[in-house]
Amino acid sequence: xxxxxxxxxxxxxxxxxxxxxxxxxxxxxxxxxxxxxxxxxxxxxxxxxxxxxxxxxxxxxxxxxxxxxxxxxxxxxxxxxxxxxxxxxxxxxxxxxxxxxxxxxxxxxxxxxxxxxxxxxxxxxxxxxxxxxxxxxxxxxxxxxxxxxxxxxxxxxxxxxxxxxxxxxxxxxxxxxxxxxxxxxxxxxxxxxxxxxxxxxxxxxxxxxxxxxxxxxxxxxxxxxxxxxxxxxxxxxxxxxxxxxxxxxxxxxxxxxxxx
Numbered sequence: 001x002x003x004x005x006x007x008x009x010x011x012x013x014x015x016x017x018x019x020x021x022x023x024x025x026x027x028x029x030x031x032x033x034x035x036x037x038x039x040x041x042x043x044x045x046x047x048x049x050x051x052x053x054x055x056x057x058x059x060x061x062x063x064x065x066x067x068x069x070x071x072x073x074x075x076x077x078x079x080x081x082x083x084x085x086x087x088x089x090x091x092x093x094x095x096x097x098x099x100x101x102x103x104x105x106x107x108x109x110x111x112x113x114x115x116x117x118x119x120x121x122x123x124x125x126x127x128x129x130x131x132x133x134x135x136x137x138x139x140x141x142x143x144x145x146x147x148x149x150x151x152x153x154x155x156x157x158x159x160x161x162x163x164x165x166x167x168x169x170x171x172x173x174x175x176x177x178x179x180x181x182x183x184x185x186x187x188x189x190x191x192x193x194x195x196x197x198x199x200x201x202x203x204x205x206x207x208x209x210x211x212x213x214x215x216x217x218x219x220x221x222x223x224x225x226x227x228x229x230x231x232x233x234x235x236x237x238x239x240x241x242x243x244x245x246x247x248x249x250x251x252x253x254x255x256x257x258x259x260x
Contacts, residue, residue: 001149001202003168009150009199010171013178016198020177022128024048029104029129030096031055033111034064034089036121042080050076061093061102088116106130120156123176133172135163140183141176147187148203 001009023044026032031051039047054075058064064072073086092114096102104125105111111122123136135141137156145151151162167175186193194200194208 001166003166005202006150006166007168007171009148009202010167010175010178012198012202013182014171014174017178017181020174020181022124022177023181025051025055027055028059029125030060031058032129033092033104033117033121033125036124037089037092037116038076038079038085040081040085040116040121046079050079061096064093065090065097085116091115092117104129106132108134119160123160127173127176131173135160135167135176136180137163137176138180139189140187141179143189144179144183144187147192147205148199 022032024032024035024039025048026035035047035051038051054072058067067075069086069090072089073082076082076086079085095114096104100110106126106129108119108122108126111117111125112119120136120138123134126132127134127136137145137160142153142156142159145153145159145163151159151166153159153162163175171178182199186197192205192209194203194205195211195214197203200208
């Protein structure tokens with residue numbers, strides 16, 4: 001994608017959503033860190049359901065450690081991988097107390113040393129809590145960057161490196177939020193909603209998805225060549241099996257002799 005198109009890409013996203021932010025609910029940096037750790041392989045909505053009652057009483061690492069792993073596990077059991085996540089949250093909370101005076105560090109290297117915290121989690125915290133120009137690449141960002149040609153890459157590290165290089169000011173701080181939300185609600189994995197995409201004119205993805213009312217379904221859709229071949233092969237095997245099970249026409253049957 002050309003530089004002028006990249007600028008227009010983010011300008012269009014910014015125009016559609018001037019103030020993007022994370023959908024994870026939290027009241028301070030520590031709660032944000034915990035929420036992001038819990039959100040791995042889970043939806044933000046499911047995390048919020050679990051953390052709303054939890055965060056009413058747990059606001060800092062000491063309170064989390066005092067709560068204990070078993071109680072935390074029960075509090076987040078509706079979230080996937082809750083056993084491992086509970087263990088990591090207790091461990092990272094203790095590490096914050098022992099190594100950082102109970103405060104969340106604002107450096108990626110220190111964040112990544114905490115149990116359960118990877119580069120993506122560190123980038124989210126640095127961006128959302130501290131205003132750093134970082135690019136957290138999750139499944140939505142990865143898909144959008146490859147599908148649109150904005151920052152194609154074979155893995156999240158390649159995509160992040162390209163975003164770091166190409167995203168212009170004044171869009172760098174909020175870029176990853178725009179990309180996440182765009183992938184979550186518009187540029188979806190199975191059926192992208194191209195008809196309402198603000199960057200449709202810049203996206204090379206084809207075929208564009210039509211609005212629901214304009215999609216024409218064929219009354220007798222033609223099966224694909226692969227499916228047709230599979231059906232024919234299945235029929236041939238069935239016929240062969242039936243033929244093999246039939247007795248030969250001229251073969252005489254030996255009847256058992258009658259008992260005297």
